[in-house]
Amino acid sequence: MDRSENRNVTYAEAAAFLRKEDDFLILAHASPDGDTIGSSYALCLGLRALGKRARVSCSDPIPPRYGHLALPDVPVFEPRVIVTSDIADTQLFGKANAIYADKVALCIDHHPSNTQYAERVLLLPTASSTCEIMADLLKKLEVKITKNIADCIYTGLSTDTGCFRYSNTGAKALRLAAEMLECGAHTAAINKRLFETVSRQRLAVEQMALQTMEFHLDGRAALIVISLDMREKTGAAESDMEGFASLPVQVEGVQVGITIHEKGDRLYKLSVRTNEGVDASAICAHFGGGGHKAAAGCKIEGTLADVKTAILNVVEKALDQHGWHSDTE
Amino acid sequence: MDRSENRNVTYAEAAAFLRKEDDFLILAHASPDGDTIGSSYALCLGLRALGKRARVSCSDPIPPRYGHLALPDVPVFEPRVIVTSDIADTQLFGKANAIYADKVALCIDHHPSNTQYAERVLLLPTASSTCEIMADLLKKLEVKITKNIADCIYTGLSTDTGCFRYSNTGAKALRLAAEMLECGAHTAAINKRLFETVSRQRLAVEQMALQTMEFHLDGRAALIVISLDMREKTGAAESDMEGFASLPVQVEGVQVGITIHEKGDRLYKLSVRTNEGVDASAICAHFGGGGHKAAAGCKIEGTLADVKTAILNVVEKALDQHGWHSDTE
Ligand SMILES: [Mn+2]
Ligand SMILES: [Mn+2]
Numbered sequence: 001m002d003r004s005e006n007r008n009v010t011y012a013e014a015a016a017f018l019r020k021e022d023d024f025l026i027l028a029h030a031s032p033d034g035d036t037i038g039s040s041y042a043l044c045l046g047l048r049a050l051g052k053r054a055r056v057s058c059s060d061p062i063p064p065r066y067g068h069l070a071l072p073d074v075p076v077f078e079p080r081v082i083v084t085s086d087i088a089d090t091q092l093f094g095k096a097n098a099i100y101a102d103k104v105a106l107c108i109d110h111h112p113s114n115t116q117y118a119e120r121v122l123l124l125p126t127a128s129s130t131c132e133i134m135a136d137l138l139k140k141l142e143v144k145i146t147k148n149i150a151d152c153i154y155t156g157l158s159t160d161t162g163c164f165r166y167s168n169t170g171a172k173a174l175r176l177a178a179e180m181l182e183c184g185a186h187t188a189a190i191n192k193r194l195f196e197t198v199s200r201q202r203l204a205v206e207q208m209a210l211q212t213m214e215f216h217l218d219g220r221a222a223l224i225v226i227s228l229d230m231r232e233k234t235g236a237a238e239s240d241m242e243g244f245a246s247l248p249v250q251v252e253g254v255q256v257g258i259t260i261h262e263k264g265d266r267l268y269k270l271s272v273r274t275n276e277g278v279d280a281s282a283i284c285a286h287f288g289g290g291g292h293k294a295a296a297g298c299k300i301e302g303t304l305a306d307v308k309t310a311i312l313n314v315v316e317k318a319l320d321q322h323g324w325h326s327d328t329e
Numbered sequence: 330m331d332r333s334e335n336r337n338v339t340y341a342e343a344a345a346f347l348r349k350e351d352d353f354l355i356l357a358h359a360s361p362d363g364d365t366i367g368s369s370y371a372l373c374l375g376l377r378a379l380g381k382r383a384r385v386s387c388s389d390p391i392p393p394r395y396g397h398l399a400l401p402d403v404p405v406f407e408p409r410v411i412v413t414s415d416i417a418d419t420q421l422f423g424k425a426n427a428i429y430a431d432k433v434a435l436c437i438d439h440h441p442s443n444t445q446y447a448e449r450v451l452l453l454p455t456a457s458s459t460c461e462i463m464a465d466l467l468k469k470l471e472v473k474i475t476k477n478i479a480d481c482i483y484t485g486l487s488t489d490t491g492c493f494r495y496s497n498t499g500a501k502a503l504r505l506a507a508e509m510l511e512c513g514a515h516t517a518a519i520n521k522r523l524f525e526t527v528s529r530q531r532l533a534v535e536q537m538a539l540q541t542m543e544f545h546l547d548g549r550a551a552l553i554v555i556s557l558d559m560r561e562k563t564g565a566a567e568s569d570m571e572g573f574a575s576l577p578v579q580v581e582g583v584q585v586g587i588t589i590h591e592k593g594d595r596l597y598k599l600s601v602r603t604n605e606g607v608d609a610s611a612i613c614a615h616f617g618g619g620g621h622k623a624a625a626g627c628k629i630e631g632t633l634a635d636v637k638t639a640i641l642n643v644v645e646k647a648l649d650q651h652g653w654h655s656d657t658e
Contacts, residue, residue: 164493167517171507178500188496195494199581210536252528
């Protein structure tokens with residue numbers, strides 16, 4: 001199929017395709033999060049409810065925090081139709097599932113960066129989460145939203161909106177959450193698992209990182225350092241390392257928060273987060289990096305002291321340009 | 330009026346009363362939170378939109394985190410009708426407003442513990458927040474929900490539900506949030522202010538407290554200590570001290586989390602939080618305290634070592650009784 005062709009399909013077209021086919025393999029992205037797991041499981045449960053064979057595959061293991069999402073095992077079958085859920089790019093299939101990169105019949109996703117790698121693409125870039133799209137697709141398929149499906153949809157919705165905290169939380173996401181609650185989703189228990197449970201390793205590495213916090217430029221910039229040593233000492237896993245980038249920028253008065261991850265000898269990866277309209281991607285572009293206005297990243301080589309001096313020089317200029325006004329909107 | 334009499338009024342009765350009267354003083358509770366401020370301001374703005382004179386009074390200053398809620402000043406007037414919002418008991422009026430304790434014409438509240446101190450009581454113990462009640466009352470009054478009012482209602486809703494995370498978050502609260510968003514509430518900016526901004530003092534005192542964390546009873550109990558010294562060294566204000574009680578119980582595997590606050594010489598106040606159905610109030614009852622099943626408190630006298638031994642002995646017995654099963658629901 002010609003890449004330039006329009007591969008976008010409507011809900012009705014996606015539903016018609018799913019109704020017609022059988023023996024589905026649904027792929028979740030590597031390093032799976034609540035949205036890719038929730039939406040894949042929900043689709044799988046929905047297709048099974050329609051009497052079809054379906055299973056979910058992910059290149060990486062499902063983290064224990066999503067253990068509340070139940071997908072019963074089924075006898076092995078040879079998949080005939082590959083569907084992906086919440087996967088923007090074939091690079092995110094992961095090693096085990098890379099073999100399916102050019103065999104995807106239907107891609108369901110909400111990432112604006114989606115590379116249109118599938119034969120059919122159901123893409124809604126304004127949706128808070130793939131689960132928001134999946135809920136509408138299941139309704140089109142006239143699948144009954146069971147408690148299990150409601151748990152799946154709610155998990156993705158809650159994961160991708162930071163429990164309805166982020167700016168991607170639209171009225172539709174809130175109303176869908178209400179509906180899933182009424183369908184029996186264990187909302188409070190799920191939120192507790194997702195947002196109020198930390199591992200001892202995470203706690204230890206967070207404490208160490210917070211002890212490195214420095215304030216610069218009259219308190220308008222804050223930085224923390226996460227060294228390789230900290231991860232080794234605490235035994236923190238990759239899944240314990242989420243969300244550090246948002247810590248420095250949470251401190252009152254801070255407009256630019258910098259998280260410096262040691263990656264190797266004289267090699268550092270920086271995450272920059274900004275408040276009040278300071279342009280993080282412009283700051284990171286100085287070092288060949290990039291990203292969004294409020295969240296960007298880059299790599300810098302040198303000693304830790306060099307790296308701090310380099311980033312703070314650029315941040316100072318950005319703050320000078322931006323001026324001292326502090327509009328909190 | 331006889332205390333035994335039924336003082337409860339319906340939405341229609343409360344609305345009729347407000348429509349008939351004028352010159353309102355609306356009281357928020359002392360140590361004000363987002364729900365008492367949001368609901369008082371929303372009512373005040375609504376009554377003013379109906380052409381009435383109204384103002385809000387609180388015995389304590391409004392914390393800066395609620396500075397986004399705008400209530401324009403009006404010329405001074407002599408109040409004739411006292412209304413309270415989100416105040417369960419006259420003891421919560423605070424010093425300055427204690428004079429109104431037996432003069433309240435209408436109390437609007439959601440606390441099951443409400444002492445029915447007012448002439449008329451609009452009480453909905455199943456509501457997530459007083460703001461949820463206030464939104465319905467304003468609709469009964471046919472007040473247009475402006476952006477300002479939507480910000481007020483959303484702030485209370487988000488405060489009392491922990492941004493839709495706690496188990497008091499019903500479908501109604503989620504749908505009301507969707508509605509407020511559509512009325513122009515600055516939801517993401519409000520959540521950032523309420524949930525993603527910490528003071529340097531808070532950060533410092535939290536770090537010190539986390540360093541005291543101890544695990545006991547095979548990791549099923551965790552405790553932290555907050556000393557008077559920590560507060561002095563960090564300059565942390567009362568408003569920096571919220572939420573500490575929930576820290577130890579967030580650690581993976583912990584069923585009982587204990588926060589020990591030093592209150593004076595050989596005097597400690599304990600907050601106990603539990604997961605998985607362990608009874609916190611039964612634990613605290615051993616020391617003359619009480620509370621709810623998942624959250625309770627008590628005071629214990631003695632050295633810090635005595636206090637730790639005493640509480641851990643009782644916790645051990647509670648865990649033995651409860652058994653080792655760990656149902657996460
Ligand atoms: Mn997603
Ligand atoms: Mn309240």
